[in-house]
Amino acid sequence: MLTIYGVYRSRASRNFWLLEELNMEFDHVPVIQGYRLPDPEAADAPFNTLSPGFVAISPAGAVPVLKDGDFVLSESLAMNLYIARKAGGPLAPADARENALMEQWALYGMTAIETHALAIMYAHAEGRAKTPAGEAEIAMETARLRRPLKVLNAHLRENGHMVGDRFTVADINMAEIIRYAQAEPGLVDQFPAIAGWMSACQDRPAFKSMWAKRLAEPA
DSSP: EEEEOOOOTTTTHHHHHHHHTOOOOEEEEBBGGGSSSSSSSTTTTOOOOSSSSHTTOOTTTSSSSEEEETEEEOHHHHHHHHHHHHHOSSSSSSSSSHHHHHHHHHIIIIIIIIIHHHHHHHHHHHTTTSSHHHHHHHHHHHHHHHHHHHHHHHHHHHHSSSTTTTTTTTHHHHHHHHHHTTTTTGGGGGGGGHHHHHHOOOOOOHOOOHHHHHHHHOO
């Protein structure tokens, strides 16, 4: 059985969403990010990314991490592709070309979109969005997102989904990246194909189940 180390309030959300879609049983070991704790090395600190027991599994000290027997894998996008291929079925790549396209879009989302979308989300989450510095940061990151979001919008307008004309793990991976940009009101709505696709993705019962569990965790 797979074991996922992490919490719902982390990039593990994309892994938990996929596992909900697959109705796959798994073990969950909650591991909170060390930076969220006043003293992650305290004797009474909860199991966290700086705990020796976790660092032994993940030397990078970052969640999420997957264990499948003696196989250990980090990086949430790679984890999702592994889980989907292991499970098979319509959410997985149907052939080598689909597999390559899923990897291509995961890498594109990570390199061209995620960093800028995360910066926008953090500006809002940390209460900086209404300050002059925060507004300038959001404007800069929004400008950097326009080109990749135009690329994604054109792709979704023509194809409806990321890969294979059906909902797959590639949609989960990209939707969880775009979710960060939703923190800025109206940004995603400027790209109608993305907005419609995001609405459909986030209306899925598996996403709603994952999201409810995320909201139930301490902030």
